[in-house]
Amino acid sequence: REEMAKSTQLIDNEVFRAFATYAAIVLLKMMLMSLVTAYFRITRKAFVNPEDTASFGKGESAKKYLRTDPDVERVRRGHLNDLENIVPFVGIGLLYALSGPELSTALLHFRIFTGARILHTFAYLIPLPQPARGLSWAVGYSVTFSMAYKVLKTALLL
Amino acid sequence: REEMAKSTQLIDNEVFRAFATYAAIVLLKMMLMSLVTAYFRITRKAFVNPEDTASFGKGESAKKYLRTDPDVERVRRGHLNDLENIVPFVGIGLLYALSGPELSTALLHFRIFTGARILHTFAYLIPLPQPARGLSWAVGYSVTFSMAYKVLKTALLL
Amino acid sequence: REEMAKSTQLIDNEVFRAFATYAAIVLLKMMLMSLVTAYFRITRKAFVNPEDTASFGKGESAKKYLRTDPDVERVRRGHLNDLENIVPFVGIGLLYALSGPELSTALLHFRIFTGARILHTFAYLIPLPQPARGLSWAVGYSVTFSMAYKVLKTALLL
Numbered sequence: 380r381e382e383m384a385k386s387t388q389l390i391d392n393e394v395f396r397a398f399a400t401y402a403a404i405v406l407l408k409m410m411l412m413s414l415v416t417a418y419f420r421i422t423r424k425a426f427v428n429p430e431d432t433a434s435f436g437k438g439e440s441a442k443k444y445l446r447t448d449p450d451v452e453r454v455r456r457g458h459l460n461d462l463e464n465i466v467p468f469v470g471i472g473l474l475y476a477l478s479g480p481e482l483s484t485a486l487l488h489f490r491i492f493t494g495a496r497i498l499h500t501f502a503y504l505i506p507l508p509q510p511a512r513g514l515s516w517a518v519g520y521s522v523t524f525s526m527a528y529k530v531l532k533t534a535l536l537l
Numbered sequence: 538r539e540e541m542a543k544s545t546q547l548i549d550n551e552v553f554r555a556f557a558t559y560a561a562i563v564l565l566k567m568m569l570m571s572l573v574t575a576y577f578r579i580t581r582k583a584f585v586n587p588e589d590t591a592s593f594g595k596g597e598s599a600k601k602y603l604r605t606d607p608d609v610e611r612v613r614r615g616h617l618n619d620l621e622n623i624v625p626f627v628g629i630g631l632l633y634a635l636s637g638p639e640l641s642t643a644l645l646h647f648r649i650f651t652g653a654r655i656l657h658t659f660a661y662l663i664p665l666p667q668p669a670r671g672l673s674w675a676v677g678y679s680v681t682f683s684m685a686y687k688v689l690k691t692a693l694l695l
Numbered sequence: 696r697e698e699m700a701k702s703t704q705l706i707d708n709e710v711f712r713a714f715a716t717y718a719a720i721v722l723l724k725m726m727l728m729s730l731v732t733a734y735f736r737i738t739r740k741a742f743v744n745p746e747d748t749a750s751f752g753k754g755e756s757a758k759k760y761l762r763t764d765p766d767v768e769r770v771r772r773g774h775l776n777d778l779e780n781i782v783p784f785v786g787i788g789l790l791y792a793l794s795g796p797e798l799s800t801a802l803l804h805f806r807i808f809t810g811a812r813i814l815h816t817f818a819y820l821i822p823l824p825q826p827a828r829g830l831s832w833a834v835g836y837s838v839t840f841s842m843a844y845k846v847l848k849t850a851l852l853l
Contacts, residue, residue, distance in 0.1 A: 389635045390692055399632040399692035403685045406625045410681065413621060427614065430664050456743065462620055462778055463729060467722045469628045470785045474715040477705045506746050523726065527719045534706055534715035547793045548850055557790040557850035561843045564783045568839065571779060585772065588822050620778055627786045 394485045398476035401489035405465050412458035423448040457503040468523050475526035478533040488522050495519040552643045556634035559647035563623045570616035581606040615661040626650055626681050633684035636691040646680050653677040710801045714792035717805035721781050728774035739764040773819040784839045791842035794849040804838050811835040
């Protein structure tokens with residue numbers, strides 16, 4: 380049906396398929412940070428909402444689990460850093476994928492960004508000594524800037 | 538005009554229309570958290586920027602309103618949780634809507650996610666006893682994973 | 696090639712080109728907040744991860760740089776506010792651009808939002824006395840609501 384043809388139009392485009400693949404991967408990676416946070420909150424017994432500690436009993440016995448834990452805070456910083464970097468990648472990457480880049484150039488951008496952000500996560504969580512985290516952040520950041528440059532060069536209408 | 542025809546092409550697709558509807562609803566819901574935060578900041582007189590308390594006078598009389606408040610912090614955590622979950626839904630949901638799903642399947646995903654996130658907000662703000670917040674979070678999370686699976690199955694190009 | 700024609704279809708649409716331009720600008724503006732944060736962390740010597748202070752020596756001499764700084768925290772609040780407002784603009788703005796608005800109306804929305812968020816950043820970082828920050832926030836917020844209204848009016852399929 381024509382309706383169907385329309386809906387699969389973009390997804391038939393190879394650059395768009397590549398974007399969809401890598402965007403899904405980095406968004407899933409970002410979402411995994413929620414599970415890592417939950418894992419550390421439970422194993423470190425470090426919660427922030429009183430209702431989350433109710434199963435540990437009432438009063439003081441539960442209250443002592445309302446605390447911050449360095450490992451939990453570290454994962455949360457990694458998660459926020461993902462929001463600050465992966466979200467612009469997805470937004471700018473979508474516009475970039477629609478701006479008609481060569482498939483090989485687009486794949487290069489998507490692969491480097493995805494690799495850099497996976498490295499960044501390991502560098503943050505292990506943690507690796509600097510400049511591992513700084514460099515992996517800078518690589519992802521530069522890829523997004525490069526795509527934004529292509530978008531503005533192609534689409535510019537102020 | 539041809540220009541016009543192009544621009545309304547996607548919006549004529551029923552799955553895309555459903556996505557646009559639910560994406561707008563959950564993004565508006567997320568934005569409402571800003572108003573709830575502002576409401577609690579003003580009624581609890583709990584601010585973070587010195588320039589925000591200038592209307593309460595100068596010096597110590599205003600400084601005492603630079604403080605954290607449990608209700609304000611709770612709304613802010615709910616808002617951050619929305620960013621961590623609604624943003625991936627919008628990104629992955631857009632790719633999913635373009636991957637040619639059945640309208641009924643797509644509607645099921647969008648409706649369950651939207652319902653779960655509205656429940657999550659009430660569970661966080663009232664707050665409801667656990668596992669209300671945990672379960673509503675997990676339902677929304679699973680819906681997004683299900684859509685990501687469909688996107689990767691349809692579009693995979695690494 | 697037909698593939699190519701498809702990929703540049705959306706980007707040939709003037710409203711979509713305008714959206715791509717302003718979305719790229721506000722996302723780049725948001726990303727700049729990371730650099731401003733890094734600048735203040737380095738000049739104020741205020742870090743949060745122990746591995747970031749290793750170059751200052753070991754033990755107590757480095758530990759004193761693990762601290763919060765009011766300027767760093769201010770930039771971080773501005774960055775979070777960008778995430779809370781620019782991300783919904785990009786999501787809703789994309790749907791709006793595909794809902795077939797007049798180019799002049801769309802440009803008005805995109806330009807006012809972008810101007811308001813740039814003002815908001817200056818109001819936050821300088822900082823300007825209130826209500827400069829509050830008003831610039833409210834203007835951007837209202838523009839996004841206006842676009843969401845158009846999206847729901849055009850696309851509504853619940």
